Amino acid sequence: MRSTVVNPTSPAASARPAAPRGLLSVMCACVVLVVGMVAAINLAVPILAASALHPSASALVWIVDTYVICFACLVIPGGAAGDRFGRKGILLAGLTLFAVGALISATAPNVAVLLAGRAVTGIGAAAVLPNTLAILLHAVPAERRSTTIATWASMTGIGGVVGNIGGGALLTSGSWRWLFGAGIPVALILAALVGLVAPVSPRSGRSLDPLGTVLLVGASVALLLGIVQGPEAGWDSSLVIGGCCCAAVLFAIWTVVELRVEHPLLDPRILRLPRLRSACLGMTAVFFGMFALFYVNASFLQYGKGFGVLQTGLGIIPLTVPVIAGTRHVGRLAHRIGLDATVALAFVFVGGGLLGMSTSTERTPYAAYAAWLVVTGVGVTLALPTLSGAITMSLPPDRAGVGAGLQATTREFGSALGVAVIGTALNSRFVAALPPDIRAGHDPRTVAEALAATTSARADEVVAAFVAGAEFGLRVIGVAVLALGALVVLQSLLSRRGQSR
Numbered sequence: 001m002r003s004t005v006v007n008p009t010s011p012a013a014s015a016r017p018a019a020p021r022g023l024l025s026v027m028c029a030c031v032v033l034v035v036g037m038v039a040a041i042n043l044a045v046p047i048l049a050a051s052a053l054h055p056s057a058s059a060l061v062w063i064v065d066t067y068v069i070c071f072a073c074l075v076i077p078g079g080a081a082g083d084r085f086g087r088k089g090i091l092l093a094g095l096t097l098f099a100v101g102a103l104i105s106a107t108a109p110n111v112a113v114l115l116a117g118r119a120v121t122g123i124g125a126a127a128v129l130p131n132t133l134a135i136l137l138h139a140v141p142a143e144r145r146s147t148t149i150a151t152w153a154s155m156t157g158i159g160g161v162v163g164n165i166g167g168g169a170l171l172t173s174g175s176w177r178w179l180f181g182a183g184i185p186v187a188l189i190l191a192a193l194v195g196l197v198a199p200v201s202p203r204s205g206r207s208l209d210p211l212g213t214v215l216l217v218g219a220s221v222a223l224l225l226g227i228v229q230g231p232e233a234g235w236d237s238s239l240v241i242g243g244c245c246c247a248a249v250l251f252a253i254w255t256v257v258e259l260r261v262e263h264p265l266l267d268p269r270i271l272r273l274p275r276l277r278s279a280c281l282g283m284t285a286v287f288f289g290m291f292a293l294f295y296v297n298a299s300f301l302q303y304g305k306g307f308g309v310l311q312t313g314l315g316i317i318p319l320t321v322p323v324i325a326g327t328r329h330v331g332r333l334a335h336r337i338g339l340d341a342t343v344a345l346a347f348v349f350v351g352g353g354l355l356g357m358s359t360s361t362e363r364t365p366y367a368a369y370a371a372w373l374v375v376t377g378v379g380v381t382l383a384l385p386t387l388s389g390a391i392t393m394s395l396p397p398d399r400a401g402v403g404a405g406l407q408a409t410t411r412e413f414g415s416a417l418g419v420a421v422i423g424t425a426l427n428s429r430f431v432a433a434l435p436p437d438i439r440a441g442h443d444p445r446t447v448a449e450a451l452a453a454t455t456s457a458r459a460d461e462v463v464a465a466f467v468a469g470a471e472f473g474l475r476v477i478g479v480a481v482l483a484l485g486a487l488v489v490l491q492s493l494l495s496r497r498g499q500s501r
Contacts (some may be wrong), residue, residue, distance in 0.1 A: 010286055020197040024148065027132040027198075028155045030091070030190055034098065034125035036160025037183065038068060038415065039294050040167030043309055044176045046448065051176060058232060059111050065228045065416070066115050068399030070122025071129075072412030073220040077213045079130030080265055087131040087138070087401060088198045091197055094127025095191040101480025102183035117180070124187075130404035133392070137400045150385030150391055154327040156411060157380045160294055161320045168313020209265040212258050216265060218410070219250035227416050231423040266402060272395065274495030276279055278488045279390035280410045282343060285484035286383045287414035289350050292422035292477040293319075293357070293376065296470050303325040303447055304362040304467050318370040322377040323384075330385045340492050342386050349379030354478035358471045362463060421480070422473040430469030435461055 016042050049060060090419050101121030108114035140148045140355040170178045219363040226243030233239045258264035271277055275376045294316070301307040301315045334342040353376030386406055430447065431439060438454055438461070447466040451459055 020139070020199060022193075023197050023199075024136065025446035026190065027136050028152060028192045030095065030128050030132050030194070031152065031155040031184070032069070032159040032162050032185055033190065034128050035156050037121065037125070038071070038162030038291070038412075039160040039163030040170075040179060042069065042298050043164065043167045043171055043313065044179050047174070047176045049448065053108075053111050053114065053367070055111050059115075060458050061228065061232055062115055063118060065126070065224075066118040067122040068412060068416055069221060069224045069228070070119050070411055071125045072224060073217045074123055074126035074415065075130055075408040075412065076216065076266055076402060076405035078126040078128075078267055079134065079401030079403070079408075080213070082129070082131040082134055082207065082401040083399060084203060086203050087134045087201050088194065090127050091131040091135065091194055091198065092191055092342060093215060094124045094131070095187045095194065097121070097124030098128065099167060099184050099191070101189035102150070102180045102187065106177045106184070121183070126408075129408045130401045133404035133407075134400035135198055135201060137392070137397065139199050139202035146389055149389045150327050150330055153388035154381070155385040156388075157290065157323050157384050158320055160290060161316050164294065164298070164316045165313040168310040171309050201463065207263050209258070209261055209263060212254060212261060212265040215250055215254035219247045219254055220413075222250060223247035224413070226415055227413075227420050230420045231427065235424070240467060266406065273394055274491060276394040278343075278492040278495070279387045279394075280406065280486065281491070282347075282383065282387045282488040283391070283407060283410040284417075285481055285488065286346070286350060286380060286387070286483070287411045288418035288421075288479040289354055289477055290377075290380060290418070291415035292418035292473070293354065295419045295422055296426065296473055299447065300360070300467070300470050303463050304360075304470070305366060315366070315370075316373065318373040319377040319380070321374055322381040326378070326381045327385060330382055333382070334386055339386060339390070340489055342382055343492070344485065344489045346379045346382035346386065347482060347488070350376055350383065351379075351478045351482035352398065353377075353379060354474050354481060358429060358474035358478060360471070362467050422477050425476045426466075426469040426473035428435060428469075429472040430465050433465035433468040435465075438462070 045060055046095070048055060048063060055063060078090065078094065098121050101117050101119070101124055104117030104120060105114055106117075108117055133149070136148050136152060137145060166182070167179055170182055195409065196214070222243045226240045226247065229237070229243070230240050255268045258266065258268050271280075297316055298312055301312040302309070305315075307315060330342070337345075352375075353372050356372035356375060357369060360372070391407050391410075392400070392403050395406075434450060435458075438450060438458070447462060450462045454462060
């Protein structure tokens with residue numbers, strides 16, 4: 001996880017113009033917007049289910065996941081397009097597409113149009129996220145680069161929380177359309193601010209790699225389809241197995257193609273760098289845990305604690321306290337105890353916090369639950385800037401957009417996998433914990449279905465079964481995060497030992 005530091009007194013550094021005032025704030029706001037949409041939509045699922053659109057259970061899944069799939073699969077090409085054609089222009093195009101997609105979604109007369117709007121919004125997000133970091137890395141001097149990366153990385157965590165809070169506030173209106181409608185003016189205002197403060201960065205002379213792009217997008221789509229359909233179709237279904245097998249074949253072909261072209265979209269050889277591999281796996285693991293938590297938190301606070309939708313959005317705030325207060329100190333801590341120790345500590349806190357939350361029941365005071373959220377937030381605070389810096393500094397400056405895209409891809413894949421795994425674990429334990437007569441008479445697959453099929457007198461039994469499922473799911477995720485963290489640190493230690501020989 002070494003970084004190359006440019007001497008600030010060198011001619012190259014002195015020639016760099018000062019970053020425009022407010023640039024960091026605008027870029028961070030763009031990140032919060034596109035990441036927040038991933039989290040906010042989960043709060044709207046109950047309202048969408050009862051809406052005049054009458055979406056099926058599978059349609060609800062796709063309303064949530066279409067944005068994530070388009071976002072995750074196109075974010076590396078989005079970064080490459082910024083490197084090639086200009087990062088400011090691609091960022092502005094992304095914000096415009098985001099606003100257009102939000103408008104289509106907000107006015108959708110049926111599910112098909114809503115899905116189209118979600119897809120357009122996801123494409124816009126894929127153009128926005130990588131180019132925010134690329135613009136910042138070009139604009140700020142070398143001595144401020146690590147602090148800038150840390151701040152930007154923390155926004156990817158804060159964005160999920162802001163999505164919960166903002167989504168909860170908007171959905172108190174009772175209409176899911178407000179959630180999408182609010183994104184229109186925000187995206188347009190940010191586009192205007194980007195036009196004012198963002199500098200024009202030099203374009204890369206590298207040509208685009210259309211075949212590599214198509215293969216990478218196809219492989220990513222196939223893999224994500226397999227992941228997101230796992231809980232719905234079953235992990236042993238032909239759809240899931242076929243998607244994963246198709247992804248493996250396409251990734252293999254993509255690797256061969258990328259090794260032969262002059263200017264690959266993403267050179268597979270960079271994954272030979274052990275520290276880069278460790279950082280990518282670590283980023284995936286952190287977001288695996290974070291978005292699994294977001295998925296469970298919304299339902300646990302509403303069903304288990306009786307919170308309203310706004311209270312539920314506010315209930316995640318303790319997670320952000322360490323992120324806001326501690327991000328600026330992470331660099332000094334890493335310098336003092338080392339990057340490997342910082343990453344190890346991060347995973348202990350994230351995994352330990354998730355395991356702590358798995359002990360919460362409907363009778364657990366919210367204060368105790370919030371304390372475990374703070375513990376998890378400490379781990380997120382330590383992990384995001386450290387891992388983000390390792391990935392960013394592994395690539396040359398003219399590939400900054402691709403580097404940011406690689407980060408975003410690992411995050412989105414981790415997020416999708418976390419939701420899929422905890423959804424499977426939660427639902428399996430929930431169904432098993434339901435009273436036999438409810439299970440046999442109605443065959444409910446979700447807590448909403450079970451509550452609708454029983455009398456209010458038996459609602460406590462359904463909620464208790466759901467809480468048991470949530471506890472089990474959080475335990476599974478917590479153990480998985482700790483195991484992945486151990487693998488990340490072990491790989492990093494082994495690579496450093498090999499280099500010292």
